[in-house]
Structures are given as structure tokens and as C-alpha cells.
Amino acid sequence: MADLNFEKLEKRAPEALQAQTLTAVVLALGSNYHAETYLPIVREHLAALGEMQLSSAFQNPDFTATLALPKPDYTNQCVYLSLKSSTTLQKLQQVLKQFECDCHRQRSTERSLPIKKVTMDIDILLVNVGLSKNSLSKNETSKWVVMSDRYPFKAHEKTGIEELITTGFLGS
């Protein structure tokens, strides 16, 4: 699908997708603390889950930074992951959360700090869901759905997804 149009894709809340079987996902990785250490670690973890395609990793200003409160830049990268074994969104979220923990992501104590050290944040942007046989789309066995809590995508996410589309993996 060389022209994946985000606006036309169905948007679904994560709560409504929890039990859905997923065959592939698009993730956004973000790190503002020792990204050069943690991005390779998380990519290695993700590679164990299936076939992976990466967008370029870019350093971007934190979109929550202001003149009054400057914050460290993030390094962001998007990942297309075709899952070796299909799984539910609920299970995948647990696995990804564990990967963030493996990157020493601190949550409880950092909440109160104005500037968070985020070793690794993994966000699910798009999921490829299996369609039931009696679905209206007769020739399709799966379709891409946008995670509504991440939409509209941030500029760096859009750039990353578009790069993945250009390399021909999404929906091909």
C-alpha cells in the first residue's frame, strides 16, 4: 500500500482492541536519555518477536519543551514489526512494557519531575488486525487500524511511517 492514507483508516481506542489478534504493528520508539545505548537494546528485543523494518533514527526537539522549560532532545525511530506469532494487543502491550523496564525506564519516581529521563518509550501507532471470514471486505484477510489515542500522529511519527511506506513494507 504505497499510499496508506492515515485519515481514511479506521481509528480504534486501545480498550476496544485488547482482545484483537494482531499480525503486525507499527511502533514509535523514543528516548531522551542514553538513546545510543537503549535504542540498540530495544531493537534487539523487538527483533526476537518477528521481522522488523526500521525508519531512520532522528534527533528531535521534545515537543513539550518551552522557552521557559527547555528539555533534552529525543531520538525517535519508527518500526514495522511483522509478528512471528500473532498475539493480542493486551499481550503485546505487556511485552513492550517489559522491554521499557529492561531499558531501566523509571516511572513512579519520575512523575513529579518537570523533566523526565525517558530511557525508552514504545508507542503503538498502527495495528494490523485479522478480519473474520464473514467480513464485508471479501478479498482482505487483514487491515491496518490506527490507535486513536496516538492520532493525529506527531510530526516525527508521520515522517517515520512515511519512510516505512516508501520502503514498501506497510501493507505490501
Ligand SMILES: Nc1ncnc2c1ncn2[C@@H]1O[C@H](COP(=O)(O)OP(=O)(O)OP(=O)(O)O)[C@@H](O)[C@H]1O
Ligand atoms: N498506543 C499505545 N501504545 C503504547 N501503549 C499504550 C497505547 N495505548 C495505551 N497504552 C497503554 O498505556 C500504557 C503506557 O502508559 P504510560 O503511562 O507509560 O504512558 P507514557 O508512555 O508515559 O505516555 P506517552 O508516551 O504519551 O508519554 C501502557 O500500559 C499501555 O498498555
Ligand SMILES: Nc1nc2c(c(=O)[nH]1)N=C(CO)CN2
Ligand atoms: N520529539 C519528541 N518529543 C517527545 C517524545 C518523543 O518521543 N519525541 N515523547 C514524549 C513523551 O513520551 C514527550 N516529547
